[in-house]
Amino acid sequence: MVYDVEPSREITGGAWYNEQDLDEDFIEVLHDQCYLFISNKSFASAEEVYHFIKESRVFEADLRLEDIQTVLNTLIFDGLVEDIRDPRGPAFSAKVLYKRARLDLPPNEFTHSPCSICPVFESCAPNGVVNPVVCPYLTAWNALPPQY
Amino acid sequence: MTEYCYEYQLVCDIVRENFGEQVTEVAKFLYVAGPQSVREIRSGTKLPVEVIRKALCVLLQHQMVTFVEVVRGGSLVTQYKLLSNNVCLRLRFPQYVSQMNQQYGKQGEALMEVLLERGIVSTRQLLQEAVARSTVDAAGSVASEQVEYSAAKRAFKEMCAGGYVVRAERMVHATDVPTASKQDTAAELALLGGSSEAPAASTSPEPEKRKSKGKGKDKDKDKEHKKRKHKHDGKEKDKEKEKHPSRRRKLDEGKEVAVEPSEGLVSINTSPEMMLLSGQLGVPDAASTSVMPIPETTAPPPPQLLTETESAAFSGTVDTTHSEAAELETLWRVSFQQFLVDARKQACIALVSEKIDSTAGHIIRAMFELSRNGTESVDVNALHHALISNTTTKELSTVSLSTLQNYLEVMCKDKTQPVGRRYVPGSRDPGNLFSLNLNNMVSVLKQKMVESVIHDKFGPRSFRIFRILVLKKVLESKQICEFAMISPTETRERLYQLHSAKYIHMQEVPKSADHAPARTMYFWTVRYDETRRVVCGEVYKAISNLRARLAAELARASEAIIKYTSQCPLSELEREQIEQLQITQERIEASVIHMDDMLMRLRDF
Numbered sequence: 001m002v003y004d005v006e007p008s009r010e011i012t013g014g015a016w017y018n019e020q021d022l023d024e025d026f027i028e029v030l031h032d033q034c035y036l037f038i039s040n041k042s043f044a045s046a047e048e049v050y051h052f053i054k055e056s057r058v059f060e061a062d063l064r065l066e067d068i069q070t071v072l073n074t075l076i077f078d079g080l081v082e083d084i085r086d087p088r089g090p091a092f093s094a095k096v097l098y099k100r101a102r103l104d105l106p107p108n109e110f111t112h113s114p115c116s117i118c119p120v121f122e123s124c125a126p127n128g129v130v131n132p133v134v135c136p137y138l139t140a141w142n143a144l145p146p147q148y
Numbered sequence: 149m150t151e152y153c154y155e156y157q158l159v160c161d162i163v164r165e166n167f168g169e170q171v172t173e174v175a176k177f178l179y180v181a182g183p184q185s186v187r188e189i190r191s192g193t194k195l196p197v198e199v200i201r202k203a204l205c206v207l208l209q210h211q212m213v214t215f216v217e218v219v220r221g222g223s224l225v226t227q228y229k230l231l232s233n234n235v236c237l238r239l240r241f242p243q244y245v246s247q248m249n250q251q252y253g254k255q256g257e258a259l260m261e262v263l264l265e266r267g268i269v270s271t272r273q274l275l276q277e278a279v280a281r282s283t284v285d286a287a288g289s290v291a292s293e294q295v296e297y298s299a300a301k302r303a304f305k306e307m308c309a310g311g312y313v314v315r316a317e318r319m320v321h322a323t324d325v326p327t328a329s330k331q332d333t334a335a336e337l338a339l340l341g342g343s344s345e346a347p348a349a350s351t352s353p354e355p356e357k358r359k360s361k362g363k364g365k366d367k368d369k370d371k372e373h374k375k376r377k378h379k380h381d382g383k384e385k386d387k388e389k390e391k392h393p394s395r396r397r398k399l400d401e402g403k404e405v406a407v408e409p410s411e412g413l414v415s416i417n418t419s420p421e422m423m424l425l426s427g428q429l430g431v432p433d434a435a436s437t438s439v440m441p442i443p444e445t446t447a448p449p450p451p452q453l454l455t456e457t458e459s460a461a462f463s464g465t466v467d468t469t470h471s472e473a474a475e476l477e478t479l480w481r482v483s484f485q486q487f488l489v490d491a492r493k494q495a496c497i498a499l500v501s502e503k504i505d506s507t508a509g510h511i512i513r514a515m516f517e518l519s520r521n522g523t524e525s526v527d528v529n530a531l532h533h534a535l536i537s538n539t540t541t542k543e544l545s546t547v548s549l550s551t552l553q554n555y556l557e558v559m560c561k562d563k564t565q566p567v568g569r570r571y572v573p574g575s576r577d578p579g580n581l582f583s584l585n586l587n588n589m590v591s592v593l594k595q596k597m598v599e600s601v602i603h604d605k606f607g608p609r610s611f612r613i614f615r616i617l618v619l620k621k622v623l624e625s626k627q628i629c630e631f632a633m634i635s636p637t638e639t640r641e642r643l644y645q646l647h648s649a650k651y652i653h654m655q656e657v658p659k660s661a662d663h664a665p666a667r668t669m670y671f672w673t674v675r676y677d678e679t680r681r682v683v684c685g686e687v688y689k690a691i692s693n694l695r696a697r698l699a700a701e702l703a704r705a706s707e708a709i710i711k712y713t714s715q716c717p718l719s720e721l722e723r724e725q726i727e728q729l730q731i732t733q734e735r736i737e738a739s740v741i742h743m744d745d746m747l748m749r750l751r752d753f
Binding site: 027079082084110131133135146 | 499502564597599612616697732
């Protein structure tokens with residue numbers, strides 16, 4: 001292409017693609033930075049996060065507000081952040097703010113037992129070839145020290 | 149279907165461990181076939197009728213089976229239905245005992261132990277056994293029986309007031325009892341006297357009475373006459389009667405005709421409920437499987453808690469010897485529902501405390517307390533008063549009305565919406581009534597538990613994909629890839645991983661009739677109830693596996709255990725074996741209890 005012509009984002013893939021591959025490391029770092037910024041503030045809007053990322057000059061990529069919005073959405077899908085309407089503004093046109101989610105995932109004992117990750121869980125039966133009485137995973141789990 | 153197979157396995161394990169093979173056979177049949185009558189159970193299990201009746205009695209005693217009367221072909225048939233949830237509740241018994249110990253002391257613990265072991269117990273038997281246990285448990289000192297008995301009575305009253313113990317329901321409907329006076333007297337003597345003799349077949353009431361609705365005695369006589377017409381040979385008649393005895397009892401002006409039960413039919417006068425009430429069948433111990441002693445059981449009164457008069461009589465403050473004696477024969481059972489209500493309340497309070505803060509948790513607790521009185525909506529002023537008067541938490545005494553209002557507003561606007569606002573048109577302050585949204589809180593608890601399993605089992609990226617599908621409902625894989633910011637290859641791999649584990653579902657929308665993949669759209673979605681059932685099924689299986697492993701470990705070390713319990717000297721190897729076994733047992737039992745807690749949140753809340 002001519003050197004002074006910028007290719008369209010639909011062709012290049014935007015800020016997330018680096019030579020036709022999705023730059024997952026870049027996304028991961030941006031993801032963490034946005035979460036840190038929101039955690040340090042009670043509430044933050046998408047614009048505030050965008051300005052923070054821009055002013056930090058950590059990332060060379062040309063990021064737009066929509067890109068930051070996409071990253072904030074992944075934070076919502078991960079359950080790390082919640083979106084709320086700005087209570088100070090009018091109800092019907094309130095700005096969307098983001099705050100840290102306070103509800104963590106509860107601990108579950110099922111995934112602490114070897115049955116949850118057993119590759120032959122479906123085949124396991126009391127009188128079968130694969131059975132819990134001679135299961136090596138359960139033997140190893142039982143042999144763990146008491147604090148585990 | 150998989151969830152039911154795993155639950156079936158667990159139910160069979162629990163029943164076999166507690167009540168033996170024969171009861172297990174009956175329970176298995178009822179689980180698979182659904183509600184069945186005794187005749188159908190007999191044809192399905194090939195067990196003798198007596199054994200089936202005793203097994204049903206055992207299951208009824210422990211609230212694992214209920215019975216319903218259905219109309220089939222113009223007659224009433226009693227069908228028995230297995231309550232699989234109640235069977236699985238046996239895993240929770242140690243928690244119930246522990247909770248009673250915390251709330252009501254060692255007497256509460258002893259009372260709960262007796263109730264859970266026996267199922268349905270009379271007051272006299274309950275107090276005697278509880279006193280015996282708490283006296284034995286007292287380390288060193290032997291407290292006077294009178295003191296222990298008073299303490300046990302007090303604890304029992306408190307447990308009744310708390311709703312943890314309720315009266316056992318009647319097993320025989322009052323309408324089934326014929327009105328003839330001789331019958332009543334004989335029935336009462338049989339029921340109240342706790343006699344071990346079988347009630348006379350001609351005089352006791354019949355729970356499986358075949359009613360002919362709206363038809364007079366003449367029509368029955370006509371039908372009988374018509375039947376006799378067709379039977380010429382007397383011997384053939386007898387054989388016919390043996391094979392297909394008449395199911396109708398004919399009351400001929402005070403004369404009663406008892407129906408001789410054939411092998412294939414249950415005697416209407418010796419059904420499990422009647423035998424339980426008349427004292428013919430005993431309450432089996434946990435270890436016994438075939439020999440069942442005969443206890444003294446009496447007819448249970450209607451399901452009511454102690455009224456003030458009764459509790460006064462029970463406590464001995466009212467001098468009514470006769471009523472107290474009758475009260476001591478009242479039957480009681482554990483109310484599992486109350487424990488569930490307590491657990492759900494605690495979980496909701498913990499959820500709100502974590503989501504907002506501890507003050508909000510206390511507000512929710514106060515709203516729960518106020519809702520016990522039956523009020524659905526709570527006024528802010530009443531709630532404020534309840535919070536201030538709660539002396540257990542000092543910080544709440546400084547909460548002002550405006551602060552409380554703010555908290556309620558925040559909870560109404562929160563995404564989980566634990567509190568809802570109720571608008572009452574025409575009232576002085578519209579919108580000042582608030583009510584608890586229990587459904588919202590419970591659905592959040594269930595959702596979080598399922599997501600926790602997916603996050604730990606499949607990783608954070610699969611968790612992100614699952615959450616996208618929960619929030620966006622139906623998406624294609626390309627859209628999921630864009631929302632999740634994951635490469636298309638990895639997205640597809642994770643989607644198929646979740647799909648093969650049946651946590652998400654795929655919907656094909658073909659554009660052409662040949663369903664060619666290139667011309668078909670594939671949509672991914674989460675059917676949340678099915679996902680929850682899949683998780684429940686896997687937890688059932690994991691619990692079954694752990695219990696089987698524990699049983700095997702105990703069997704393997706049985707010799708060392710016998711030596712250890714009889715305080716014989718142990719070799720080094722045996723000592724190590726016992727120590728390892730103790731660690732294994734603690735780990736497995738703790739794991740089973742926590743997994744059962746998961747089941748409670750996913751299934752019972």
